[in-house]
Amino acid sequence: MNSPVRIGRLSLAQGRPLFLIAGPCVIESESHALMMARKLSAVARRLGIPYIFKASFDKANRTSAHSYRGPGLARGLQILARIRKEVGVPVLTDIHEVGQVAPAAEVCDVLQIPAFLCRQTDLLDAAGRSGAAINIKKGQFMSPWEMRNAVEKIERTGNRRILITERGTTFGYNNLVVDMRGLTVMRAWGYPVVLDCTHSLQLPGGEGSRSGGQPEFIEPLALAGVAAGVDGIFMEVHDRPEKALSDGATALNLRNFAPLVRKLRDLGKFVRKMR
Numbered sequence: 001m002n003s004p005v006r007i008g009r010l011s012l013a014q015g016r017p018l019f020l021i022a023g024p025c026v027i028e029s030e031s032h033a034l035m036m037a038r039k040l041s042a043v044a045r046r047l048g049i050p051y052i053f054k055a056s057f058d059k060a061n062r063t064s065a066h067s068y069r070g071p072g073l074a075r076g077l078q079i080l081a082r083i084r085k086e087v088g089v090p091v092l093t094d095i096h097e098v099g100q101v102a103p104a105a106e107v108c109d110v111l112q113i114p115a116f117l118c119r120q121t122d123l124l125d126a127a128g129r130s131g132a133a134i135n136i137k138k139g140q141f142m143s144p145w146e147m148r149n150a151v152e153k154i155e156r157t158g159n160r161r162i163l164i165t166e167r168g169t170t171f172g173y174n175n176l177v178v179d180m181r182g183l184t185v186m187r188a189w190g191y192p193v194v195l196d197c198t199h200s201l202q203l204p205g206g207e208g209s210r211s212g213g214q215p216e217f218i219e220p221l222a223l224a225g226v227a228a229g230v231d232g233i234f235m236e237v238h239d240r241p242e243k244a245l246s247d248g249a250t251a252l253n254l255r256n257f258a259p260l261v262r263k264l265r266d267l268g269k270f271v272r273k274m275r
Contacts, residue, residue, distance in 0.1 A: 002190045005161050007109050007133050008090040010050045012163070012192045012232065015275070018268030019050035019232040020261065021092060021110075021135075021194065025247040026070045027055045030079045036254075037087045040237060043258045044089075049265050052110060053083060054092040054234070059246050061116050068245040073100055077107045084109070092135060098126045105130035115139045115167055115199075118150045128157030135163040137196070140170045140204070144182030151189060162191045165234055166225075168200035174212075176200055178221065180228045187229065194232040195225035198250045213250030215241070219260055226267045229275070233264055 004013040037053045044051030057076020090109035115137040168176030187193045203212035238244045238251040
């Protein structure tokens with residue numbers, strides 16, 4: 001199959017224009033999330049690229065128990081609802097438990113299954129039955145072909161509004177690597193495949209009580225993914241990565257967002273003409 005995944009006014013599918021999922025890792029405050037959504041969506045509109053805002057109301061898998069997790073479900077969804085209404089863009093957020101699915105689906109256009117939870121059958125089943133679009137992140141411990149099982153768990157609910165995101169594979173201790181062959185493997189199932197070019201550059205737990213990262217490789221990795229035919233790019237963006245409350249070590253600096261997106265858009269157009 002290769003039918004479009006409709007998300008708000010967007011229609012995402014293989015062979016269509018490259019789309020973008022971007023935003024801060026976690027909701028730090030209402031004002032910060034709104035500011036980021038407005039600035040990122042303005043760039044996307046100016047460059048004519050389909051765009052989905054992302055931010056988490058809770059980061060349940062932080063390295064340390066002392067790390068900031070987010071404002072929580074109720075407050076986080078209030079903020080995301082305001083962004084969706086006032087900024088006029090689709091919104092995506094992580095879910096971690098079955099009980100979060102229904103309230104999140106009432107507000108968000110896309111529910112994201114975190115990589116560590118991509119085998120959790122009850123969560124996948126509940127997410128699929130919500131009717132929302134589902135973005136399944138490939139576990140760092142999973143081969144590309146194993147992700148077919150996660151996709152089938154969603155399909156069994158009758159939901160075909162599925163995105164699949166590559167976010168790197170464990171490569172020894174505190175390191176990840178992206179195998180570009182996996183993008184082709186997962187695209188064979190007909191759903192849009194996304195490359196997360198920021199989480200893929202994490203050094204998980206690499207700084208002891210928090211993860212490190214290699215943001216200097218965001219641009220080459222993103223360009224390589226687009227050249228390999230990926231359908232969408234996922235990236236975490238922050239106006240001050242050094243001050244970010246979560247995953248600042250791998251976030252793209254906001255000032256570099258527009259130049260990179262312009263390159264990705266143009267390369268995406270070229271690649272699609274060559275196919």
